[in-house]
Amino acid sequence: xxxxxxxxxxxxxxxxxGGGRWGFERYLYALHRLTGLALLAYFVMHIGITSSxxxxxxxxxxxxxxxxxxxxxVGEFLVFAAFAFHAVNGxxxxxxxxxxxxxxxxxxxxxxxxxxxxxxxxxxGVMILAAILAIVGGIGFLK
Amino acid sequence: MRDQRLWTxxxxxxxxxxxxxxxxxxxxxxxAIVRVFNPAPGEPVDWSNVxxxxxxxxxxxxxxxxxxxxxxxxFYGLRNILFELNPGAPAKKAMNGLFLVAxxxxxAIGTWAAWAGFTVARSA
Numbered sequence: 001x002x003x004x005x006x007x008x009x010x011x012x013x014x015x016x017x018g019g020g021r022w023g024f025e026r027y028l029y030a031l032h033r034l035t036g037l038a039l040l041a042y043f044v045m046h047i048g049i050t051s052s053x054x055x056x057x058x059x060x061x062x063x064x065x066x067x068x069x070x071x072x073x074v075g076e077f078l079v080f081a082a083f084a085f086h087a088v089n090g091x092x093x094x095x096x097x098x099x100x101x102x103x104x105x106x107x108x109x110x111x112x113x114x115x116x117x118x119x120x121x122x123x124x125g126v127m128i129l130a131a132i133l134a135i136v137g138g139i140g141f142l143k
Numbered sequence: 144m145r146d147q148r149l150w151t152x153x154x155x156x157x158x159x160x161x162x163x164x165x166x167x168x169x170x171x172x173x174x175a176i177v178r179v180f181n182p183a184p185g186e187p188v189d190w191s192n193v194x195x196x197x198x199x200x201x202x203x204x205x206x207x208x209x210x211x212x213x214x215x216x217x218f219y220g221l222r223n224i225l226f227e228l229n230p231g232a233p234a235k236k237a238m239n240g241l242f243l244v245a246x247x248x249x250x251a252i253g254t255w256a257a258w259a260g261f262t263v264a265r266s267a
């Protein structure tokens with residue numbers, strides 16, 4: 001992360017989530033962060049829960065018994081969907097950061113064009129891919 | 144310069160996680176389609192399947208690699224989000240220390256559990 005020296009985030013927490021006039025991609029960015037935080041929280045819990053296998057079959061079975069049921073299934077599906085979104089949107093963010101899918105530089109001649117229009121198909125494409133992954137993964141949770 | 148380097152590592156860790164967590168999700172949640180990692184009948188979390196995977200050196204290594212990269216990626220991401228609130232230098236230092244210690248402690252616990260799980264599975 002490059003140090004912000006000239007324009008501090010005066011909006012505070014609102015600046016994290018508010019997309020303002022930056023549009024669809026800015027909200028995807030906010031959702032990327034939210035899913036990232038949720039995945040981190042889940043991951044810390046996951047380390048604790050799955051560590052029970054170190055104590056053998058009885059410890060593992062009783063721990064899995066605690067995290068069973070429809071509520072946990074829904075929670076796990078949400079984690080899977082968050083992963084699907086975070087992963088494909090992360091690929092999009094890296095592509096855009098490296099200068100792919102944003103078009104060539106052009107002269108600023110009226111009527112002005114924005115590179116946001118150039119990257120919109122990529123954003124829509126990755127959202128469709130994330131939805132397909134979430135649905136395919138969701139089939140496993142319906143069992 | 145340090146932050147640019149860490150940011151590059153953050154992106155690199157993301158690429159590693161994409162592969163390894165993608166594999167983990169395939170093993171655990173796409174078992175209706177891909178059964179090869181769950182040789183025993185039943186759920187991927189059933190003890191027989193946990194043991195079957197737990198015996199594998201490949202899974203041991205990938206678990207530890209995924210653990211390290213995911214902890215770095217997650218805590219560095221959280222640090223960046225919090226730094227956007229422009230905290231003072233002492234708060235930044237405290238957060239750096241806190242996330243580093245938390246990451247190292249969780250990595251130690253996870254690595255120990257992966258190794259202990261591996262030895263339990265081998266002796267089962």
